[in-house]
Amino acid sequence: MTWREDAAEIIADPTRDLPKDMPLAERTKIVDAARPFWVGCSWPRKAWQAARRDYLVNFGYRPRTKAQVEREAAALPLFDGEL
Numbered sequence: 001m002t003w004r005e006d007a008a009e010i011i012a013d014p015t016r017d018l019p020k021d022m023p024l025a026e027r028t029k030i031v032d033a034a035r036p037f038w039v040g041c042s043w044p045r046k047a048w049q050a051a052r053r054d055y056l057v058n059f060g061y062r063p064r065t066k067a068q069v070e071r072e073a074a075a076l077p078l079f080d081g082e083l
Contacts, residue, residue: 003047010034011055024060031055 014034018027031052038044053063 003044004051007036007044007048007051008054010036011051015055020059022059024056027059028056028061 011031011034014030015027018030035048053061057063
């Protein structure tokens with residue numbers, strides 16, 4: 001299992017039963033509160049940020065990092081079918 005898959009599982013636990021119409025700001029706070037201790041390291045932090053972005057994009061989050069086409073091509077299907 002990769003750091004990104006671990007991060008996706010950590011995000012999935014507290015967000016599993018959230019209503020789909022929950023505001024993005026509240027959803028982001030819940031995801032950020034679930035952040036594990038290992039995120040202080042370089043590569044795990046990048047993996048966490050990628051998994052967080054992959055999850056929140058499904059609910060209207062607009063990242064400032066990559067163009068939409070690049071982001072869709074790079075995203076792992078970690079949250080497909082779980083929403």
